[in-house]
Amino acid sequence: MNKLFPAPALLLAAAAFPLLLSCDDDDAPDTDTAGPPTSVASLRFIGEKLVPFKQDYQGTTLGGFSGIDYxxxxxxxxxxxxxxxxxQPVRYYTANLAFDASSFTGITFTGVTTIKRPDGSNxxxxxxxxxxxxxxEGIRYDAATKHIIWSSEGVRNVAVTPAVLTNPFLREANLDGTHVAEFALPPIFQMKATDNGSRSNGSFEGMSISPGGKFLFTAQEEPIYxxxxxxAFGVTSTTRIVKYDKATRQVVGQYAYKLDAVHKEPVPSTQFQLNGVVEVLALSETKLLVMERSFxxxxxxxxxVRIYEIDLAAATDVSSVAGLQSATYTPVTKRxxxxxxxxxxARVDNLEGMTFGPKLANGHYSLIMVSDDNFGASQISQFLAFEVMP
Incomplete structure (x- = not known):
């Protein structure tokens, strides 16, 4: 089956996962939202919930949560x-979260859906x-079409013969996981056997639909070659924020984004390190929240993990710039x-997803983050709830 809905939903309960709040709780979030905030002054931490390692849900393994949308x-x-x-097959989950302005009390998984290839196969x-x-990697629900839009970073492996060169993509799908359409991919982001284009595991990770639904934003997690x-530690770099017209699925702008250096030197110094954009969340047609994750x-x-508010309004459109190293341009501003x-x-893990949630009882928006445990026992699947302070 493409879509599995359980007869009861899986409730992560007991001491670590209490029951959901009832709908008539005076402190429960207000689901009647008119749209996201247009600016975020700060975020106040509310609480954390963890999903047990390799928890089974309807014959699938929970974990690897790389994107979330409300x-x-x-x-x-x-x-x-x-x-x-x-x-198991490529998939997305649905869930309910229970929290208010003072506590985060539960997670309930309610469905799992297999996402299909354009030809209908797995x-x-x-x-x-x-x-x-x-x-x-990424997922957003499109209220205008009642579809999802999702991303793949693509795969580049030149250590094997023939080289594996699977391009990154943004695709639209029905809620049952069947394919609808694909967004255009500029040649500059394609995977190549030479040191050109997107880096493996460094392309379209996060995305967000602008308020009003006109644009879709994504980002290169790391710089194209x-x-x-x-x-790296002590080394900043530059990647690109990409703006699509959602109706035409064509790129209408690219903007240079200055990444921070990696926060610490790896031990030993030759070990793996990275910093990149793992999520974007639109505040307007020019402003976004950006999640930078360093490891x-x-x-x-x-x-x-740091959250920045960025503004594209005064930035140069670098769509026609083949390489940014020696180019002259104005990058996006970041705060x-x-x-x-x-x-x-206690532990900030591999956070990769971020979404605005419902309004809290005081009228402030909520914001949820989620981590990808890489299906590894040394990591955690954590959900974090915040209050958005205007």
Whole structure:
């Protein structure tokens, strides 16, 4: 089946996962939202919930939560799983979250849906067909069409023969997971066997639909080869925010975004490190929240996540610029909203998803973040709830 809905929903209960709040709770979030805030002054931490490692849900493995989006009309959340069909078919989940301005009390998973290829078949696993494997990452619910839009970062592996070169993509799908359409991919973002185009695991990770639904934003997680080296300890880099016309599915703008350096030196210094844009969340047709996630093997802490508010209004459209290293342009402006290291959260893990939720009883919006545990026992699947301070 393409879509599985359980006869009861899986409730993460007991001491760590209490029952959902009832609908008549005076402190429950207000689901009658008119749209997201147009600016975010700061974020106040409300609470955290964890999903147990490799929890089973309807024959699938929970984890790998790389994207989240809120659907106001039924108070539900869409969650992308980044399993590339190695455990089970490529899929997304739906869930309900229970929180108010003072506490985060529960997560209930309510459905799992297999996402299909354009021909209606399932995506293959790496073992079955490495040349057609994908890297699912982001998800948004489009209220105008009642479809989802989702992303894959693509796959580039030049260490094998023939080289694996699977392009990143943005696709639109029905809620049952069947394919609808694909957004245009500029040649500059294609995977190539030479050091050109997108880096593997560094392309379209997050995305967001602008208020009013006219535009879709995404970002290159890391720089394309032509735009310069990756971020490292003591080394900043430049990547691109990409703006699509949602109706035509064509790119209408690209903007340079200055990434921070990696927060710590890996241990030893030759080990893996990165910093990149893992999520964007539109505030208007020119303003977005950006989630930058930095990681360094062996460092303490190993992850650092910062939320920035950015503005494209005065930035140069670099769509026609083949490489940014020697180009002259004005990048987007960025303002720090939150460094999650300052929240007191015991462990900030591999956060990759972010969405506005419903309004709280005081009229302020909520914001939810989610982490991708990479299906690894040393990591956690964490959901974090915040109050948006205007």
């Amino acid at each position: 659907r106001p009309d039924n108070n539900s959340y869409y969650l992308m799983c980044d399993d590339p069909a190695n455990l 995506f293959p696993s790496v073992a079955a067909d490495r040349n057609n494997v994908i890297d699912p 032509e735009d310069g080296p990756r971020a 360094a093997v062996g460092a303490t802490p190993d992850y650092l 720090l909203v939150l460094d999650l290291a300052t929240t007191g959260i």
